[in-house]
Amino acid sequence: QQQVKQSPQSLIVQKGGISIINCAYENTAFDYFPWYQQFPGKGPALLIAIRPDVSEKKEGRFTISFNKSAKQFSLHIMDSQPGDSATYFCAASKEADKLIFGTGTRLQVFP
Amino acid sequence: DGGITQSPKYLFRKEGQNVTLSCEQNLNHDAMYWYRQDPGQGLRLIYYSQIVNDFQKGDIAEGYSVSREKKESFPLTVTSAQKNPTAFYLCASVRDRASNQPQHFGDGTRLSIL
Numbered sequence: 001q002q003q004v005k006q007s008p009q010s011l012i013v014q015k016g017g018i019s020i021i022n023c024a025y026e027n028t029a030f031d032y033f034p035w036y037q038q039f040p041g042k043g044p045a046l047l048i049a050i051r052p053d054v055s056e057k058k059e060g061r062f063t064i065s066f067n068k069s070a071k072q073f074s075l076h077i078m079d080s081q082p083g084d085s086a087t088y089f090c091a092a093s094k095e096a097d098k099l100i101f102g103t104g105t106r107l108q109v110f111p
Numbered sequence: 112d113g114g115i116t117q118s119p120k121y122l123f124r125k126e127g128q129n130v131t132l133s134c135e136q137n138l139n140h141d142a143m144y145w146y147r148q149d150p151g152q153g154l155r156l157i158y159y160s161q162i163v164n165d166f167q168k169g170d171i172a173e174g175y176s177v178s179r180e181k182k183e184s185f186p187l188t189v190t191s192a193q194k195n196p197t198a199f200y201l202c203a204s205v206r207d208r209a210s211n212q213p214q215h216f217g218d219g220t221r222l223s224i225l
Binding site: 006009041042043046049099101103104 | 151152154
């Protein structure tokens with residue numbers, strides 16, 4: 001019940017296209033859902049985060065969609081750029097508890 | 112600039128040897144974390160500490176040890192009992208667990224077996 005399932009494992013997108021990464025969780029007590037971006041040889045950096053009282057949050061080209069009833073949330077990257085090529089992790093936590101991470105999605109954006 | 116510094120960037124361990132990975136933060140954060148990252152497995156929590164002189168085991172603590180003698184420092188020792196230590200190790204911190212703020216990560220240490 002503590003797992004966060006992430007898909008796909010890898011994703012190839014043409015420049016200008018939309019990248020979509022999905023995550024699903026079981027624990028309904030989770031109340032914080034961040035997305036992290038990681039470049040090779042670097043630590044993850046927070047990209048965007050959402051709480052379950054909203055269904056969507058947008059920051060620039062990055063949008064989180066949240067479906068509480070389905071226990072799913074997704075990251076959409078609009079107008080994908082080669083500089084977006086990285087590994088993306090979703091995560092979830094309950095109140096102030098530790099983060100549970102998904103297994104990651106390697107995104108490659110080709111020009 | 113405030114941040115988390117992990118050292119060394121690369122580390123090699125011989126059989127039967129203990130090695131210590133350094134993590135220092137100047138963010139004045141109370142809580143600190145150690146994760147292990149393996150390909151295709153995401154980040155798994157090794158140990159975490161909410162306050163000086165206190166720490167708890169995470170999901171994969173066997174073969175590892177930590178200390179938290181200072182607020183700024185949370186070193187991780189990979190002992191000889193850890194039979195598969197080859198991985199990318201990440202340290203993170205957060206202001207305090209009650210704030211539910213995002214975790215800030217260092218740039219990691221890559222540990223390999225000689």
